Amino acid sequence: MRIADLAGRRVAIWGFGREGKAAITAIRTRLPSLPLTLFCSEAEVAAARVFDASLAVRGEEPDATALAMFDVVVKSPGISAYKPALLAARETGIRITSGTALWFAEQPDARVVAVTGTKGKSTTTALLAHLARSLGVRTALAGNIGMPLLELLGESAGLWAIELSSFQTGEAGQVELGVMTSLYEEHLDWHGSRERYIEDKLKLANVSKQLLVNATQPPLLERTARHPYRIVFGDAKGWHVAGGFICRGAQSLFEIAKLRAPGEHNALNACAALAALEALGLDALRAAPALADFRPLPHRLQPLGEHDGFHWVNDSISTTPLATLAALGSLDGRAVTVIVGGHDRGLDWSEFVAAMKAHAPHAIVAQGVNGPRIANALREAGVAVEEAGDLAAAVARARALTPVGGTILLSPGAPSFDQFHDYADRGRHFAEMAGFDAHEIVGIEGLGIG
Template sequence: MRYSELEFRRLAIWGGGREGRTAIQALRQRFPDKMLTWIVPAAELSESRTAAPDGIILAAEGEPDADLAGYEVVVKSPGISAYRPDVLAAKAKGTQFTSGTAIWFAEHHGANTICVTGTKGKSTTSALIAHLLRAGGVQVGFGGNIGLPLLAFDAQPPADWYVFELSSFQTADLDCTPTVAVLTSLAEEHLDWHGDVERYRSDKLRLFRNAVRAVLPARMELPVSTRGEVVRFGSEGRWHIAEGHLYRAQHRVMPLRDLPLRGRHNHINLCAALVAIEAAGFDAFKLLKHVGSFQPLPHRLQELGLRDGILYVNDSIATTPTATLAAWDCYRSQPIALILGGYDRGLDWTSAVTALGTQKPRLILAQGANGPRIAALMRAAGIAVVETRDLKAAVSMARLALSNGGVILLSPGAPSFPAFRDYAERGRCFAAAAGFDPNTIASIDGLGVH
């Protein structure tokens, strides 16, 4: 849906977070005299009032002005499920829903885009692509789910290429034609938003329907049709890892120990990035020399430092059991106190418990809403576990368990809310509890056009 289709229609923007604020600013700039309603949760009303441009009608959810059926079009923030009863009821009465992401793509048909999605790995993969292209002299716009909504690019100069990280929330109602669409991985996640596993997969894979080129993991069959060429990473014909080295087909390129990325999963992310770069028409061999200057993202296997022989690792971004296992695998040769738990989305922890049982951590610290469920599974598997009231208490207990040194790893396998605003706030809380200055955890560099 383009801006021109919104100009003469009753319009509301729904969502008080970063996406909502960006959408309200973009629409007010485009339509300075149009009546716009901004619908936000009641708890965010005061904060939103400060951020609202002049002339905006601000409505808390549940108020008469927040009746979705009273609008012809609602620009919905991605975090609000498209399958909520109030959304479905409004659709049945004729209300159309769109998003800032959908508006950007409609306005920029034909733009060169590399869109990265996946259950895990999409942030690092998209950041690697943007970094390597920029190092090669390409003007790149970098954003999306990683921290800069697409409509924010309206206020920036045009880029030669755009690299977007897109979540399943953003792809669920998206009709676009990416130049390159990348799938890093596909596992169970966000069942609370999508309703079930099949719908989650379908919503995420919608991105690939009209992609010019689709980049997929080796040996993964895409269960939806795509009109474009399919290329794969992790296979012997393209970029892959084997015998401790990075390979391009049969050519051994460099030792994995020389990469600024820890863990097999991140080495695979690099393979995905290199195949995507080639799919976009660039020379990945030539650009790979710049990988040494890549800075790993904050809250992703971020080694905060040593204290009394204990290495503190912040992997707060890990919101699935699969991500937690990837983090644990990086440090499993050392004594580990592993901090788990957060919001309970009903994900299955059985495989994770089985894997952890093969080489048991020194101690599991279970906290958050799903902490008791995780703890029960661990005890049944004979794994040492302690339930704690919160993250700070978990860090204290972990420190006592590693009196002779080791690794305290925060890799929760679950979202941060409601205890924390987001994974970044959770990571900073972990840093503070560990004795590090949380303000030194940098934000993500390179967002926007550079």
């Protein structure tokens, strides 16, 4: 469905975040006289009316009866596709679409690399754009990484590096290359079950002419084995990590220590980006040295600096226990106090607990809504853990536990919604609690076309 197809139809927008605003703006640009109804939270009503005075604004979550008044619903990614109201609407023939789906319909000839994965997708997408630009390719960086695709509607680029969340993979049109960095359980509250989350992630494979997957993940290899044009990264024949280097086959090309984004998992993300370039027919070998110039994304193992005798690392993007394990692995050998916990999505922490039993950091502080559950699991395994009610209390406790010269790491392994608007809000508050200027935590560089 293209935007022009909305003409003469009764259209509702559900969600007034950045995606919702981008959808309203794009539709207004193409169909300025089309009546639009917006469903948003009650707290957003006033701002919505200021944003677009011609909107019919309803400060409520619509039920099936409310949606039955419309022909098309354009929903934001955060609105679960499995909400009963949306499922009922589909049953009655109401068209459910999104900003992602509208963009793909508008630009069917765009050369797209779509990147998804439980972890690593943002960094891999940004690395891909950075490396492609180093080769002189006019490249767009957009999608779930921080710029809705509809904000770039009508723009042209030689390559589109697009991040897709599990909420969006089923909305994409055909792409030249799909990239899957990892596959763990997450967002169970949106998808409803672990299996459905995996199925939704794998929908990217269905629309990818070529599919690039992480060879270090056997379950991912098994799930994608039937793709007719599958290629891999992370094995010794192609782009992989070995002996402290990023390698192409037997050739060592880039020393991992020179990456500004720390950790072997980030080196593997670089391998994914280089393998993607190669799959597109671009000169990945020539692009590899540009890895040294890539600036790490904020809130992703972001070193804030030293303050009050401690080194502070902001990994607020960490929303799964396995992401926390990766963060700890990147700091191995240091005296680390890790702060974990937040909003409880019901994820399984058993693998984290087993890893802590085998090799715990200097200290662990559990906080937030699921902090007690994490702490109980650790204590039952014989792992020492401290508890704090919220992030502020956890930071104070970490200061007391950490030796001078040690590292205080925020890597919650859980979403932020119990205390903060989102992971970025949590990361900025953590920086302030550590004694840094949160305004210096800049947004993601390179968004848009460059």
